[in-house]
Amino acid sequence: MHRRTFLASASAAVLVASAAAAKPARLIAGPWSQFGGQASLDDSIWAGILRDHLRMGSDGVARFDYAGVSRERLGQYLRSLAATDPTALTRDAAFAYWSNLYNALTVDVVAANWPVASIRDIGGSLFSPGPWGEKRIVVAGQQLSLDDVEHGILRPVFRDPRVHYAVNCASIGCPNLAATPWRAAGLSAALDAAARAYVTHPRGAEVTSRGLIVSSIYDWFEEDFGGNDAGVIAHLSRHGAAVEGQSRVASDRYDWSVNA
Template sequence: MKTPDHDPWGRLLQSRLTEGEGGAPNRFDYGGLKASPEDRAALKAYIASLEAVDPEALSRDEAFAFWVNLYNALTVEVVVEHYPIASIRDIDISPGLFSNGPWGRKLVTVGGRELSLDDIEHGILRPEFGDPRVHYAVNCASVGCPDLAAEPYRGEDLDAMLDEAAGAYVNSPRGARVEGGELTASSIFKWYMKDFGGTEAGVLAELRKYAAPALREKLENIAAVASYDYDWSLNDTAEPENGE
């Protein structure tokens, strides 16, 4: 069985990702990667190597990590191919008259199946694994999104990495913030409320589950989400103040 080697992805993340501080998002150097033939070749080779893997032969955790890493690497590749852009939604390559973004375009073939980013997230990761923490792991190249992880997901560390990602996002202003006694939450919790129990009470339970003490105290008297928001600006190192 061919097992996935995620080290090449790890090296790209190490050289091109800048970690945010104090709840600021991690940012990626798309322009630098685009300007580097070596890095572009490494990214394409990594994705090709994953295409040669049989995910059915992997353990559950290894398969989860495989699909998350593939999703994130493909997202970086499609952004780099169309860079410079202000938002991933500007990449209008999905089929359909009213679609926007790259999510519907078939980008990769795994196990004989042509797959889009939507196929990976909504056809495989969400239904087959049933873990809402997937929303903290897959990255859509946007400031409002949970961070692109600074290292590859790996089966042996999966649970801890998912919990870490959940905590980092929920406790950032992008995930949840309470101002004037009102809660503003990421639109992710609205778009995918089904995965968080199907109700706003489920969303509140999710936030409280991962809230650090300071946020948990603010959430104590919150009975509803006042509003949802999301920043689609590209999580690009070239414009560090963008969307902040």
């Protein structure tokens, strides 16, 4: 456990939450590093769901209508993703595919258990709260969990810290759920825009009288952001955060309240 997380944690419950959230990037068995020539998929169902149920708040946080979304529509979209061969996709199309799958599956999990105050109240155990470890979809003949998709495929295959701005964990503290599906066309620019939106919001980074306060994402997954404070600060600066003159991270924070 990182020192900042320990010092910022006033209770055992927070320590457990931090430990549960911090997962290493470890490639799982499967053909996930193989790519083909298909550059796009039909994402019209997901586009319609986002259009109908996602709203940007005046506070800069995107919120989703879990109570009103049709799980039948979600199921139709998830079945189409499950029937897709991700190895037929180009690298960027595969990144978009896995990110959209993660987000749609997360929305479906929360909608299926609505109402909840936090996604961490769904499934899991005392020492590993939340639904992330449960197998929920079959792709290429393999049962996958949300953890498998994020930490076993997206992070180790693509090795791009911007994956953390592409996937959404249904929480206020998380980078916003994208208002449109991720697509291969214009992917890098869209990821840069998502990164900038987060690091320039207080949820992502804020310089206070106590120093630089960052999202716990940068502590949990510090290995993806250079492995130390200097790497995190360089990443934040590169994407537009006002962190000039900061040489260390003072502490981190995260709001697990559902983004409803």
